[in-house]
Amino acid sequence: xxxxxxxxxxxxxxxxxxxxxxxxxxxxxxxxxxxxxxxxxxxxxxxxxxxxxxxxxxxxxxxxxxxxxxxxxxxxxxxxxxxxxxxxxxxxxxxxxxxxxxxxxxxxxxxxxxxxxxxxxxxxxxxxxxxxxxxxxxxxxxxxxxxxxxxxxxxxxxxxxxxxxxxxxxxxxxxxxxxxxxxxxxxxxxxxxxxxxxxxxxxxxxxxxxxxxxxxxxxxxxxxxxxxxxxxxxxxxxxxxxxxxxxxxxxxxxxxxxxxxxxxxxxxxxxxxxxxxxxxxxxxxxxxxxxxxxxxxxxxxxxxxxxxxxxxxxxxxxxxxxxxxxxxxxxxxxxxxxxxx
Ligand code: WQD
Numbered sequence: 001x002x003x004x005x006x007x008x009x010x011x012x013x014x015x016x017x018x019x020x021x022x023x024x025x026x027x028x029x030x031x032x033x034x035x036x037x038x039x040x041x042x043x044x045x046x047x048x049x050x051x052x053x054x055x056x057x058x059x060x061x062x063x064x065x066x067x068x069x070x071x072x073x074x075x076x077x078x079x080x081x082x083x084x085x086x087x088x089x090x091x092x093x094x095x096x097x098x099x100x101x102x103x104x105x106x107x108x109x110x111x112x113x114x115x116x117x118x119x120x121x122x123x124x125x126x127x128x129x130x131x132x133x134x135x136x137x138x139x140x141x142x143x144x145x146x147x148x149x150x151x152x153x154x155x156x157x158x159x160x161x162x163x164x165x166x167x168x169x170x171x172x173x174x175x176x177x178x179x180x181x182x183x184x185x186x187x188x189x190x191x192x193x194x195x196x197x198x199x200x201x202x203x204x205x206x207x208x209x210x211x212x213x214x215x216x217x218x219x220x221x222x223x224x225x226x227x228x229x230x231x232x233x234x235x236x237x238x239x240x241x242x243x244x245x246x247x248x249x250x251x252x253x254x255x256x257x258x259x260x261x262x263x264x265x266x267x268x269x270x271x272x273x274x275x276x277x278x279x280x281x282x283x284x285x286x287x288x289x290x291x292x293x294x295x296x297x298x299x300x301x302x303x304x305x306x307x308x309x310x311x312x313x314x315x316x317x318x319x320x321x322x323x324x325x326x327x328x329x330x331x332x333x334x335x336x337x338x339x340x341x
Contacts, residue, residue: 008082017255060105180267185333192333232303267306
């Protein structure tokens with residue numbers, strides 16, 4: 001079995017990707033510092049797959065710890081690097097923490113990949129690198145614009161670091177995956193999104209409001225140039241997104257590309273406004289979401305959705321799950337969390 005290291009593997013997208021990697025026959029090692037997740041996620045993964053992945057609590061800033069891990073587990077052939085801080089607003093308040101946590105950790109991994117002969121890295125990037133695209137839907141060759149937050153800048157810088165490392169001849173391959181807006185939970189409701197404290201993202205705030213944990217949802221802005229004035233995003237099912245990582249890892253390890261580095265948009269190709277998403281949740285679940293329209297949130301872009309054709313054609317991957325079924329999975333997960341709290 002090919003051995004894959006998943007950094008941030010107890011996180012939201014990381015945990016769902018571990019499940020898909022196991023289903024594809026990979027032997028998975030998870031490292032995570034548990035700063036924004038919980039070790040109980042490993043139990044959830046095991047309940048789904050029947051296989052308990054090795055979990056090592058480790059921070060990617062700990063180079064000695066990383067080196068010990070690679071030494072103890074020879075033969076790691078690929079890395080999927082999720083471990084990073086990812087809250088836009090927090091990054092504006094704590095830029096130095098974001099640059100250290102998101103950039104230095106990548107540098108540590110790339111140097112150890114060279115030292116231990118790891119064949120490739122699948123890197124978790126984001127559509128935030130596009131800023132507000134001039135043309136929609138956005139394609140991978142769209143110009144990368146000045147980031148609107150330190151978080152977005154760390155993703156841009158990370159992509160450039162990987163590109164320059166490969167250009168300099170470091171002996172590994174890379175696939176950059178630019179996520180749009182991941183939402184939903186595994187249909188088993190054994191794993192899902194576990195936001196720390198007050199949710200920053202829309203869907204966990206919707207489900208917590210629907211569950212009565214939050215009194216109401218605030219809709220940030222209704223004066224944008226969109227059909228109903230609220231922002232447009234491309235909401236993609238987290239399991240569909242996770243499957244793309246396996247496809248990317250397979251392609252990279254089987255050396256199917258003549259390019260040492262490839263970049264793919266992972267989206268549905270369909271944009272929805274905030275108000276349309278709220279309505280879709282209410283229609284799908286039958287649960288009302290009390291909301292109030294307030295002012296815009298700093299750093300928000302107006303509208304973005306993917307042109308996913310490159311991933312569809314080259315990766316052979318297409319998002320399959322409807323937004324309605326995805327929202328139902330998010331609600332099912334929230335209800336289970338509610339019973340546990
Ligand atoms: C979506 C829309 C908000 C909360 C961020 C990161 C991105 C990725 C996904 C990591 C926006 C509106 C939200 C609320 C609202 N993360 N909203 N009320 O900002 O598009 O993307 O998360 O990779 O990199 O930038 O996602 O879910 O925060 O917001 O009205 O309580 O919902 O204004 O229009 P975003 P989001």
